Amino acid sequence: MIRVMQFADVINRHDFIDVILKHADRKQFKLFACLRTMESNIAGPEYSSDVTVCLLPGTSRWWIPLTTIRLAWLLRKHEIDVLHTHHFDQAVVGWLATRFSPKAKLVVGRHYSGSIYELSRGWKQKLLLWLEQRVNRAAAFIIVPTVFIQRILCERQSITRDKVAVVPYAFIPEKYDVTSFATIQQIREELNVEAKTVFANFARLHPEKGHTYLLQAIQKIKGQIPAARFLIVGDGAHKHALQQEIIERGLQGQVQLLGWRKDAMSIMNAADVVIQPTLLEAFSQVMAEAMYLAKPLIITRVSGAEEIVEDGVNGFIVPLRDPDALAERVLRLCYDAPLRNSMGLNGQSRIKVAYTVAEVIPKYEAVFRSATSKQSFHE
Helix, strand or coil, X not given: CEEEEEEECCCCCCCHHHHHHHXXXXXXXXXXXXXXXXCCCCCXXXXXXXXXXXXXXXXXXXXXXXXXXXXXXXXXXXXXXXXXXXXXXXXXXXXXXXXXXXXXXXXXXXCCCCHXXXXXXXXXXXXXXXXXXXXXXXXXXXXXXXHHHHHHHHHHCCCCHHHEEECCCCCCHHHHCCCCHHHHHHHHHHCCCCCCEEEEEECCCCHHHCHHHHHHHHHHHHHHCCCEEXXXXXXXXXXHHHHHHHHHCCCCCCEEEEECCCCHHHHHHHCCEEEECCCCCCCCHHHHHHHHCCCCEEEECCCCHHHHCCECCCEEEECXXXXXXXXXXXXXXXXXXXXHHHHHXXXXXXXXXXXCHHHHHHHHHHHHHHHHHCCCCCC
């Protein structure tokens, strides 16, 4: 039996890590979860009794040396065969810990695309890239959610293709089949959008999520869409700047900033269209969630979009930083209810066939087996 530890800051109920812990084959794998905090920011997972949960408190980078020592001790104590890390800092800690406990093979889950190249400069970028390259060379495998990210690793860092496994996220009914018609009506009444066409955005309030281009698009066409409303769900450092921009563009009557909401899935279910003008993604979970809920989608050409969205069929893909293209697609979906309906159903069909547990979990399992047997995941 292969002993696999998932290492992350936090695990939320029904997220991609929770799906692995719930659905990996118990006849082949003994599963462990190692977290740096138990305080889930949405809903905590319900671990089964056969999953061993470990806590290594402290999420700041100042804790990395101590966390490394503690993780190495846990790897030896539990005789871990595969350490599957999630996100950048965890991958660095995992790389260092496996140097002290070399029996554990490192599998890196990379959940970002080109953000190191886009969001950092100078010495900081050089340091992050150096660390990333050391981690990637040490890893038995790197798991990425899209071919887009696989290309970044192979072309920019010369990682061999057989070391990079493309495994998308799985989406399960339990997360989405929870909103009743009455709840949808209640949310629309609460937000005063009962008779409106509702466009909703779900993201951190950060410049990389492209909110300013959405506001520019709305300003261009606000006189043509008096019955449309735009909900922005999320929180972040850019909140005050967005509030000011909404006022300066005269959009107070059409745009609402809702802040962080634990009922985000219910709000999405109450919307008519999901719109994501984001500039950087690894694999937009909002994209897949919207499609699962049969919501027509407008999204920028980011990692994963072209692998799941067929432009004009189950959604619209627009160029980055293009408010004119956003405005045109908003107008089309605002006034074409049959198109909204067909796009939503086409998207739902795509997700429910290609991104199920039955399709995705065996790919993770193949990586874990390959890491311990030194075989190529692609064999």
